[in-house]
Amino acid sequence: MAGEALKIYGDRRSQPTRAILLFCKVNGIEFEEVTIVLFSGAAQTHEYQAINPTKKVPAIAHGDFTLFESHAILIYLASTYQVPDHWYPADLRKRAKLHSVLDWHHTNLRLGSVGYLTNTILMSLFGKTPNPERAAESEQTLASSFSTIETVWLKDDAKFLLGNDKPSIADLALVSEIMQFHMLGDEEMNRLIGAYKKVKKWIENVKNATNPHFDQVHQHLFDFIANFKNKA
Amino acid sequence: MAGEALKIYGDRRSQPTRAILLFCKVNGIEFEEVTIVLFSGAAQTHEYQAINPTKKVPAIAHGDFTLFESHAILIYLASTYQVPDHWYPADLRKRAKLHSVLDWHHTNLRLGSVGYLTNTILMSLFGKTPNPERAAESEQTLASSFSTIETVWLKDDAKFLLGNDKPSIADLALVSEIMQFHMLGDEEMNRLIGAYKKVKKWIENVKNATNPHFDQVHQHLFDFIANFKNKA
Numbered sequence: 001m002a003g004e005a006l007k008i009y010g011d012r013r014s015q016p017t018r019a020i021l022l023f024c025k026v027n028g029i030e031f032e033e034v035t036i037v038l039f040s041g042a043a044q045t046h047e048y049q050a051i052n053p054t055k056k057v058p059a060i061a062h063g064d065f066t067l068f069e070s071h072a073i074l075i076y077l078a079s080t081y082q083v084p085d086h087w088y089p090a091d092l093r094k095r096a097k098l099h100s101v102l103d104w105h106h107t108n109l110r111l112g113s114v115g116y117l118t119n120t121i122l123m124s125l126f127g128k129t130p131n132p133e134r135a136a137e138s139e140q141t142l143a144s145s146f147s148t149i150e151t152v153w154l155k156d157d158a159k160f161l162l163g164n165d166k167p168s169i170a171d172l173a174l175v176s177e178i179m180q181f182h183m184l185g186d187e188e189m190n191r192l193i194g195a196y197k198k199v200k201k202w203i204e205n206v207k208n209a210t211n212p213h214f215d216q217v218h219q220h221l222f223d224f225i226a227n228f229k230n231k232a
Numbered sequence: 233m234a235g236e237a238l239k240i241y242g243d244r245r246s247q248p249t250r251a252i253l254l255f256c257k258v259n260g261i262e263f264e265e266v267t268i269v270l271f272s273g274a275a276q277t278h279e280y281q282a283i284n285p286t287k288k289v290p291a292i293a294h295g296d297f298t299l300f301e302s303h304a305i306l307i308y309l310a311s312t313y314q315v316p317d318h319w320y321p322a323d324l325r326k327r328a329k330l331h332s333v334l335d336w337h338h339t340n341l342r343l344g345s346v347g348y349l350t351n352t353i354l355m356s357l358f359g360k361t362p363n364p365e366r367a368a369e370s371e372q373t374l375a376s377s378f379s380t381i382e383t384v385w386l387k388d389d390a391k392f393l394l395g396n397d398k399p400s401i402a403d404l405a406l407v408s409e410i411m412q413f414h415m416l417g418d419e420e421m422n423r424l425i426g427a428y429k430k431v432k433k434w435i436e437n438v439k440n441a442t443n444p445h446f447d448q449v450h451q452h453l454f455d456f457i458a459n460f461k462n463k464a
Contacts, residue, residue, distance in 0.1 A: 053380070054336070054380060067328050067332055069331065071335050072328055072329075072331035072334075072335050073328075075328065075331055076324065076325075076331070079327075079328075092308065092312055093297050095308075095311075096299050096308040096311075097299070099308070100300060100301040102304075104286070104301055106335065107339075107343075111339075148286060151285070
């Protein structure tokens, strides 16, 4: 099964797309990257809907098997290819804790992140009026999420989530999410995250553990940010 | 590991609590139910925060192992106890599709359900003013979610999600979520869900496959609904 052709459909400006690309690059998994440009209509074609009927990115095709939802994809790839156990542990209790972080991500960090970015910079980019009430609400969700990462998921002085000394797929998913805040500029990003010392250290740990791939996978986002700042 | 004492912390008025109780009852898994009454402060105690630091229900303790997030719990229990394969298939591709449904649930059906119920009946119950704009937005998320269940997750004429002839943990999670709409009354529930014929049939299939446990686990919700309707 691992020998079948793997295609990854996504846009590097999408947080979960980057998490999957990063996982594959770090683990030497060969794939073809098919760019589905966000907001271009590319996700609305019949061809793409056969891959992902919900018309979102990312998705994969592995031989004739298709899959969407980034956490499900990361788990599938970690289970199908020969990768070190720390990415997705075989031990049932370690694995359960990892699922717990991934589930928590959906309704906490991810929810706050998408809500905040949509109701600040993204609405502005699309010429729409941001909703300050929604932005404030999302900022509360974000603050609560960063606090939970700092006090619950980053245990003691461990380098990675769940007290681990090596990264898991959850580290990739959550840090890829947080990197999106670079869209807001350094000052704003520091306002949101500056108080969380362990979170900041952990982000550096994930970068260091996955470079040069981390920087390479994020370059397109940084180019995009530089481009819209030049225009503004 | 399966022989250790299992405690389930929750409130039967909580959708994900019911999914876990139902899974255990259907599979003859012994457990002690510890009721953490919602909105009572019971989830705020130091004792409970040692089980679930995010102060939500449900959670479990299995021996000295604790876990929260209902999907993670369902997967852990299905992996730890000897239960039939259809609940959480060992086949990597079947399992991946199941993860995809569960991930999708968080940011679609669950998001719409919680948003809609909060901004209609729940705000009213707590003497607060519901937000009609938010209710309308959540109703759109719900309509889109029911449409996806009808056209993507319920394939052809299969009885259960993903074209299966037997239920999985995803069937329990999603149907437990939808049962919460009984809070709105028959007319309103029919307005929201009436057009989705396959969804309605599937709910009946899940009830039939899991009764008498399904009705028993939902009785507390129905008693609660009858009680607040009498008061209103």
